[in-house]
Each structure stands twice: as C-alpha cells, then as structure tokens.
Amino acid sequence: MVSSNINLINEPKLAENTNLVTSLVITKGDRKIGIVGYIRPDTKERTQPSNVIFKQEVPAINKETKKLRDQGIDIIIALGHSGYEKDMEIAKRCPDVDIVVGGQSHTFLYSGKAPSKEVSEGPYPTIVVKPDGRKVPVVQAYAYTKYLGNLSLEFDSGGNLLSFKGSPILLDNRFQPRRDVQDFLQLYRQVIDDMERHVVGTTSVYLNGDRKSCGYSECNFGNFIADSFVYARVVQTMADRSSWTDASIGLINAGAIRASIDPGETGAITEADVVTVLPFSQDLYYTRISGSQLMKALEHSAQMRSKHMTSAHLQVSGLRLKFNHSLPKGERITEIRALCSECQIPHYEAVDTNGYYGVVVTSFLLNGGEGYSFVDPKRPEVENMTILDRMAVIQYLQEHKVIYPEREDRQYVQQKHIANSGYMSLEPNLILSFLYFCHRFLV
Known part of the structure; x- marks a missing residue:
C-alpha cells in the first residue's frame, strides 16, 4: 500500500x-x-x-x-x-x-x-x-x-x-473466472444468494442515488433514506406518548449513498440492493443539538457543496431549506424551517437558534466525518439507536410495501443575485415595460 x-x-x-x-x-x-x-x-x-x-x-x-x-x-x-x-x-x-x-x-x-x-x-x-x-x-x-x-x-x-x-x-463473460477464486467465494455464496432473493419492498419510481445528483442538490433517494432514519426513531419512541417523536430530523451525507435502484419490470427491491446502496453498515444515533449548531452544520453542507465536495452535501428529512450559493460563506442559507416534534400535528416552523432539536445521524457524521459537529459541546445528549442505516431502510420498506419518493424542494436553490448592491430587484417584464415607456414617450 x-x-x-x-x-x-x-x-x-x-x-x-x-x-x-x-x-x-x-x-x-x-x-x-x-x-x-x-x-x-x-x-x-x-x-x-x-x-x-x-x-x-x-x-x-x-x-x-x-x-x-x-x-x-x-x-x-x-x-x-x-x-x-x-x-x-x-x-x-x-x-x-x-x-x-x-x-x-x-x-x-x-x-x-x-x-x-x-x-x-x-x-x-x-x-x-x-x-x-x-x-x-x-x-x-x-x-x-x-x-x-x-x-x-x-x-x-x-x-x-x-x-x-x-x-x-x-470484463464480460468472455473471461473465464479463476477456479480458486470461485471456490473461495462459494464459501459465502449462500449468504449473498439469500440476500438477492429476499425482497424487502417495491418502488414504482427510479431511486436516484447518483453522486452527482445527491452531492449537489436534493435527490429522491436521499430524501427516502433520511425519512427512514426519522421513521426508525418514531418506531423506537412509540411507548412515549408525550410527543410523536423526539427526533423529527434525519441527515445523511451524499457519500454514504453508493448506488441507485432502477425499478425494472417488477420494482422489487432486495436486501442485496440495499446493502449495495449503503455498504458501510453504520450505526444510527440520536443526538440533541441547538438550533445554532444545526444551522452551522447546514451552512457547512452548503460550503462543501460550493467547493464541489460532493460526498459532504447533506440529504435531509424534517427540514425545509432555501440556499443562495452566491452569498458569502456562512450566509448561504436564507431560510431554515424544521418539523416540530413536540406538537400534536407535525408542521414546519422557523428554526430557533436558542432552541434544541433531536436529530438522527449516522455514526460517521456523529464522529466528525466530513468536518461536521453533531454533539452539543455544552449539553451533550447522544444515544446509540442500535440499528444500522441499511436496517432502517429495510424496516421502512417492509412496513410501507410500495414507495415512490419524490423531490419536494426540501433544499430550494434560489436564483443568484447581486448582494448588497443597492439596486432594486425588478421583474424582467416590468423592466421591459419601463424601457418601452421611456422609448415611446420620452424619446
């Protein structure tokens, strides 16, 4: 090496x-x-x-x-x-x-x-x-x-x-595999065959896990995986009826998503498909962080995306964000709303920098992967959910049977503009009307 x-x-x-x-x-x-x-x-x-x-x-x-x-x-x-x-x-x-x-x-x-x-x-x-x-x-x-x-x-x-x-x-079927390699693989073949036969759910749409899609913007597979993290926590906290969950936000970095799933003729998703998508077998963790820390993490995601660091960009659940990547570092998010957790009917509210939010993340992100910080330095509250990322996805698939995740403008990229220029922002049609008026009546 x-x-x-x-x-x-x-x-x-x-x-x-x-x-x-x-x-x-x-x-x-x-x-x-x-x-x-x-x-x-x-x-x-x-x-x-x-x-x-x-x-x-x-x-x-x-x-x-x-x-x-x-x-x-x-x-x-x-x-x-x-x-x-x-x-x-x-x-x-x-x-x-x-x-x-x-x-x-x-x-x-x-x-x-x-x-x-x-x-x-x-x-x-x-x-x-x-x-x-x-x-x-x-x-x-x-x-x-x-x-x-x-x-x-x-x-x-x-x-x-x-x-x-x-x-x-x-390397297609023109090449004969080596016998000793085949014999070695045969020792583990049964496990793989079982995973390939084990259908865990069905999709009616293409699940886009392409790095260039998930690494630069919202992608439907990223949405689904992050949703499965939130769902795993909801299932775990069902006994506590004081709120519908204590963690309404789920996050995964694009680099953890390693493949897409094509629905094909049947739409069947096997356990082997899920392992191909999420091969690292990461534990999921519940963590409680301040609104300020959450905003810093999301700004970091925006900064990494702007640097073309495709693996660092976050896919989200329970958040609605608006970005303007022409703005300075640390100021690119113009709006953050989070799904409330202590509410009878979940709805989105503006993130309070002084409030606290429950978040489900992978062990990679919790341990500082991609430069993130998801452990509150003043009031650390972290819990291993004892479920792997891929098992959370499988659980969600098995209980929802058929899925059709969409892009929902969870991460809305706003048009670039000249910041602090002092000029008024006018609609193009209004500008054209104004120019026509000047030409028609003032010239």
Missing part, C-alpha cells in the same frame, strides 16, 4: 506496518520502476476520525520522486485516489512523474465507441503536456472491477516515453 502524502507520527501502529509505504520500486526485466502513492487530503474528514496527518499531493509526490531519481530510478508511476482532475494536475505539476494511474472519481475513459453503457469522460489515456513539452498519460478504469485498465508504454534507455497505446478491457 503506497501513499506519499500521509504522516503517521501520531499513529504508531500504522507507522510500524511494513506494508504501508510512501513508494515502492519494482523490477521488470532489467528496468527499475518507481511507484509513488497519493490520496486526497480531505480523507481526514471523509473517514472515521484518526490521528493520520494528510498533506497536499503535489509537494509530497515531488519530494518522494526526487528520492527515487537520486537512486537512479528514471521511470515513475503516480498511483492514487484523488480524482481525475487532481490526476491531471499531478501529471502537469510533478516533473518526475511519467504516468498517472488514478481513482476515486470512478472516471470512465475510452477512445472510440465504448463497449458498454458507460459514457466516456475523456480519451484513454488522457494526455497531459508538462511545461517542458513532455507528454504524460493519465488513466482511470471506472469502478466495480467492471473494466481492467490496460496500457502499454515504450521507454528509451534514458527513461523517456516514446509511445503508448491501450484501452480498458470490459
């Missing part, structure tokens, strides 16, 4: 692991090839808390490749998990890197007609030209081991790239 841009000084057990290194040198024929790893620095916020220090990719890679060059290594591959855009930046800004093999963004690259339904986001390889004119191939091979990356390169004796060719290979 290679990663040049992490510091393990505060994680001694990881630091002692000899299989975790900054770079590796392999030998092919009579040539030595260096492989330098990298990972996106915001992994700190995207994973469960740890003391690992993450550094910026480019300077860390350049520091490591210099060491390899000093050892006489003249062919260097950067292998990483930071996304297609960062891969291309590394190809351009890291002078010693000859090839970039990337991941994380699940980018499908292909030259010519694609062999399956994926739409190519660029040629394979994508060629980036360094400031000195050298060409660097950048490749990714989508996701889910659907394709095998395949790139052939020719170098001269000085480590200069002469030629390259290749194309991802679709």
Whole structure:
C-alpha cells in the first residue's frame, strides 16, 4: 500500500506496518520502476476520525520522486485516489512523474465507441503536456472491477516515453473466472444468494442515488433514506406518548449513498440492493443539538457543496431549506424551517437558534466525518439507536410495501443575485415595460 502524502507520527501502529509505504520500486526485466502513492487530503474528514496527518499531493509526490531519481530510478508511476482532475494536475505539476494511474472519481475513459453503457469522460489515456513539452498519460478504469485498465508504454534507455497505446478491457463473460477464486467465494455464496432473493419492498419510481445528483442538490433517494432514519426513531419512541417523536430530523451525507435502484419490470427491491446502496453498515444515533449548531452544520453542507465536495452535501428529512450559493460563506442559507416534534400535528416552523432539536445521524457524521459537529459541546445528549442505516431502510420498506419518493424542494436553490448592491430587484417584464415607456414617450 503506497501513499506519499500521509504522516503517521501520531499513529504508531500504522507507522510500524511494513506494508504501508510512501513508494515502492519494482523490477521488470532489467528496468527499475518507481511507484509513488497519493490520496486526497480531505480523507481526514471523509473517514472515521484518526490521528493520520494528510498533506497536499503535489509537494509530497515531488519530494518522494526526487528520492527515487537520486537512486537512479528514471521511470515513475503516480498511483492514487484523488480524482481525475487532481490526476491531471499531478501529471502537469510533478516533473518526475511519467504516468498517472488514478481513482476515486470512478472516471470512465475510452477512445472510440465504448463497449458498454458507460459514457466516456475523456480519451484513454488522457494526455497531459508538462511545461517542458513532455507528454504524460493519465488513466482511470471506472469502478466495480467492471473494466481492467490496460496500457502499454515504450521507454528509451534514458527513461523517456516514446509511445503508448491501450484501452480498458470490459470484463464480460468472455473471461473465464479463476477456479480458486470461485471456490473461495462459494464459501459465502449462500449468504449473498439469500440476500438477492429476499425482497424487502417495491418502488414504482427510479431511486436516484447518483453522486452527482445527491452531492449537489436534493435527490429522491436521499430524501427516502433520511425519512427512514426519522421513521426508525418514531418506531423506537412509540411507548412515549408525550410527543410523536423526539427526533423529527434525519441527515445523511451524499457519500454514504453508493448506488441507485432502477425499478425494472417488477420494482422489487432486495436486501442485496440495499446493502449495495449503503455498504458501510453504520450505526444510527440520536443526538440533541441547538438550533445554532444545526444551522452551522447546514451552512457547512452548503460550503462543501460550493467547493464541489460532493460526498459532504447533506440529504435531509424534517427540514425545509432555501440556499443562495452566491452569498458569502456562512450566509448561504436564507431560510431554515424544521418539523416540530413536540406538537400534536407535525408542521414546519422557523428554526430557533436558542432552541434544541433531536436529530438522527449516522455514526460517521456523529464522529466528525466530513468536518461536521453533531454533539452539543455544552449539553451533550447522544444515544446509540442500535440499528444500522441499511436496517432502517429495510424496516421502512417492509412496513410501507410500495414507495415512490419524490423531490419536494426540501433544499430550494434560489436564483443568484447581486448582494448588497443597492439596486432594486425588478421583474424582467416590468423592466421591459419601463424601457418601452421611456422609448415611446420620452424619446
């Protein structure tokens, strides 16, 4: 495992692991090839808390490749998990890197007609030209081991790239699986088969869990999953008849939603489908936080969305928000209303910064994932609901039988405008009428 841009000084057990290194040198024929790893620095916020220090990719890679060059290594591959855009930046800004093999963004690259339904986001390889004119191939091979990356390169004796060719290979039924792998999988096949046969509900609509949809705006699958969190708490608190629930708000970050569900011919949703969507098996937690803290969390979601941090954007239940992403950081939410909990008939009310609100979140968010804070520093009140996120979804599906979640303007994005400009905001038709009046009667 290679990663040049992490510091393990505060994680001694990881630091002692000899299989975790900054770079590796392999030998092919009579040539030595260096492989330098990298990972996106915001992994700190995207994973469960740890003391690992993450550094910026480019300077860390350049520091490591210099060491390899000093050892006489003249062919260097950067292998990483930071996304297609960062891969291309590394190809351009890291002078010693000859090839970039990337991941994380699940980018499908292909030259010519694609062999399956994926739409190519660029040629394979994508060629980036360094400031000195050298060409660097950048490749990714989508996701889910659907394709095998395949790139052939020719170098001269000085480590200069002469030629390259290749194309991802679709791993379809033309390929015979290895017997030993099949035998190993067979040990667990029954469990998977049972999950694939176990129908837990039915959908009459497409459940959109696409990262680009859920990561930038409200998506119907995100709505449904967050609703299932609230429902799980309602079921748990049924014995307390003082209110319909103590947590009317449910939140999940877009990065936790890993797939969509197509209704197909029958609309059947299996347990295996739900596990594919929510593979991390996170515990759900009830937490009680102030209105002020809730507003800060939602502003953080707006800020991350504006930074194109698609995994951090929150999908919500029990909230109605209005955003204006042209406004300054910390001021992008123009309206927040929350579903009341201590009321006989649930309805939406403006969030009171001094009030307190019960919220259901995943363990990832509760523990500070994506930079969020959902534990009240003054009056911490947290309870493990002892139910996994996917089990909450399954429970909701089983008890509601057929679902058809919609987009409901839970997160309404307002039109951009010039803030504090001093000008009146006029409707376009009114402006046209005014201009016509000036031309007709004043000219």
